Amino acid sequence: GNSVTQMEGPVTLSEEAFLTINCTYTATGYPSLFWYVQYPGEGLQLLLKATKADDKGSNKGFEATYRKETTSFHLEKGSVQVSDSAVYFCALSIGGSYIPTFGRGTSLIVHP
């Protein structure tokens, strides 16, 4: 079956530090890959996505590159802010099945 593995949290950083949250996947086909963000007490919202190998998704200073050879989709940001504190979910979906597979989420805490 399909699965998504994210690094355990919480990830704790100081403001302006570099962020990496690792995400690897296993899939039976060619998935689309997503990062969602959940701020405290809210629903999830799409942060970025990539639908084919070597695509780079980017939004709000966050980036992730779809690496088929390493089955990875790591999330990066060059300089985090306190307002980036949230839980980040990596997810995949396979063409033909509209039920996505989510990772367990990684909590990010950014200190001033």
Place this chain on the structure above:
Amino acid sequence: DGGITQSPKYLFRKEGQNVTLSCEQNLNHDAMYWYRQDPGQGLRLIYYSQIVNDFQKGDIAEGYSVSREKKESFPLTVTSAQKNPTAFYLCASSVLDSGSGYEQYFGPGTRLTVT
């Protein structure tokens, strides 16, 4: 603005009572989903639907029921048979176009507390 609304934001019930959580979308999406989220946990799929009057059980459907009488509405009933109903419930929707990758749009969630 298009989006998904869930009401209420907070809901309190006594044990043994059924409770219905509302989910409405005006995105014209065909597919709708219900997830449960417990503290520090990921998302677990309860039910999903791709068309009016049809829905399927997800991974943790026991103790829950749904209906899909209209395309824009997908209410979830938490029955008294659900052993641990206290949780954060999220509704989502998506188009059924594989070109989009089936990205999901989420509502703001309903926090249910049963005592």
